[in-house]
Amino acid sequence: MTTETRPDYEQEWRENLEKVGIVRRMLSGRKWFGVDWWLVAISAVMVLAFIIIGIFPGWFAPYSPDIPVGPGFLAPGASPALPVLVSLSTSGITELSDLETPSGAPRPEVGVVKGVPTAQALNEQARELNSQLSGTGKELRPRIVRFDTLEEALQGVVDGTVLAAVVQSNEYEAVAGDFPTVVEGKSVTGGTASQGGFILGTNRIGQDVFSRLIWGTRIALIVGFSASLVALFLGVPIGLFAGFVGGKLDRFIGVIMDSLYSFPGLILAIAITAVLGPSVLNVIVAIAVLYIPTYYRIVRGQTLSVKEETYIEAARSIGARRREILTKYIYPNVIPSVAIIFSVNVADAILTGAGLSFLGLGLPPDIADWGIDIAQGRLVIQSAWWLITFPGLAIMMVVLAFTMMGEGLMEIFNPKLRER
């Protein structure tokens, strides 16, 4: 057996290792960075969670983001209003089929309130049930009586003017106490009032805000990651090259990059997306352009300082070629700081993307995006606070996760901040 041929100490070491849990192994790490370590750990978990949500939004979203699934402007947690049948408790009428009459008999009178969409629901349901009854000698053709207010309709039920009434469940519940002899039956459309509402409410056209939030994660991450990656792939080589070659070319690139860097990125992105027109790809391009100087600056600076190190001189003296020095010695030393910048960069790109779509630029308006949702919610800020509050919180959480990770890593790795 192979295990028998191994030395004893290795066996012992393996056994010892088995005894330590992963937490103990992490805690007994050589260096302990305190709160910064925790900031990085917590934000890493958050980032991971957002990435999973972004890849599989369907697992978390209860509804589709594009289809109206409920009434418009439903407040968070409020249950949707249902057209329910109410009648005297003694009448025994609890659902629409209780109103069936033999063909030719006088039609039962059912009250509705003017200006409330229950009459339409009642008509549609009654017609459908009636068509099923054809040939059985029965029919379901209620005569609709319209009342001015809900109270009048309920009083009508109490007085016997109408046999029953179809009213909005939420409005009925508010005044139910005044009419003790009236009972609430089933909804004429089939749903029950306890079906529950939408956890974060619905928007103007009845889409579920929560589902749109979940699906918005995907577009935010796509924009953030792609824009930062494109900027990285362009900015890092330019920075390496400029720092390594130096001279006039370096200065020329430097002036361009500095101008770009000092200019408000959002304004440039506004111009680019306005010309390119709305599409996800265009937003990515517009934002990527803005962040090339960020990578350029950090990589160039690092390259300049690494270039002077003794080991580069040593490599050069043993005859290493320039390309070799660049790829094998300088590049690996520059990468850690690029990784930190990348994390902060993704956060920034998500913010810029949200700002663009808030202004109505960049993304096509039919995409489930947080910036677009806030822009639309802003039009009804007086009545529907939840339409702007939650998408904004979502942007904040995602950006916070990436920023905190970069911030914590920076604090840990920045040699200047190390205590002496």
Next chain:
Amino acid sequence: MGSSGLTLRYPLAMSPLALIFLIIGVPALTGLIYVFVRGSAGLRRYILARIALTVPMVLILGTLVFLILRVIPGDPVSSALGPKGSPETVARLKEQLGLNDPLAVQYAHFLGSIVTFDFGNSLTGGHRPIIDEMSERFPATLELVTPAAILALVIGVFGGAWAASRRKRTTDYSMRIYSVVIYSLPIFWLGLMFQLLFGLRLHWLPIASRIDGVAGTTLHHITNIYSLDALLTGNWVALKSVLLHMVLPTLTLGLVLSGVFVRLTRINVIETMQQDYIEAARARGIHERVVVYGHALKNAMIPVITLIGLQVAILLAGAVLTETVFSWPGMGSYLVERISSRDYTAVQSVIVMFAMFVALISLAVDIVYSLVDPRVRY
């Protein structure tokens, strides 16, 4: 009380933009000339080189915007006219705007417009000269951006120094979390939340525009910086209205910016605190508060000033969104309005104006920096 008593009766019949350039530019220029004449040879050389660098900066950004708006596929004229525009109208407008000229000729025209400040007329909305529209809008942006920057500076510098003086303690971590959270807030959302809370729920503050309708009619527009105009004419009713309108936009922009400033100040003060002279000051028994705010913060301010100068970009980008949220009629909302009406001549001009503003600010910061820190000049 009326505003008639103290009215200056339009002593200066000039555009607000020119007036603002006078108010800010003349003292700045005088200072610059003084420094230039009295300064050392090294300082003189540095200032000249720095001024020379400003020109390519504006030029590069202008060229970039020119290229973006002209070369990138997409036809501004047909999209401006929409589906209604017949091919003839499109062709006529293109001819009128000089879009049929060779690119080089268009570029020359464009450079000429930067030098002469004559940006042509706007495509829509009254066809007024763009420079007139901007001279109304620019003071509004200035009135928003200046107090916001001061607010951010105060919070940032003192918060950052406070955090640094209590490194790795609760204060430090709370300030750092504050700065990260504030940085992560979408500025337009913060503005909307303030509107929701202070405007619509509590009814404490107005949430849109720069001044009340009634007070606005009594105000004489001299510089178009409303608070300054109200002060100059002694119109206290208007001044109160203007200040109330300024609170929420300024707070929004200033708070968001303060996050970055806290971070910059904290890192720089911590670096300074590790210097030997801090140790020496402590050894002499100087009170810790004096060590932090007197010695460390003072020395850390030198790099902080430069870094803060670089944040002008964040300030202006934030201003675009803040102005849109609060219907503040400044340069940012002008840009957004012109973008949606597809008036690319105006868009191009606004961006060039922004570029000039940024270039001038960074020039000013660098020159101040060179005065404070003699090491820079050489």
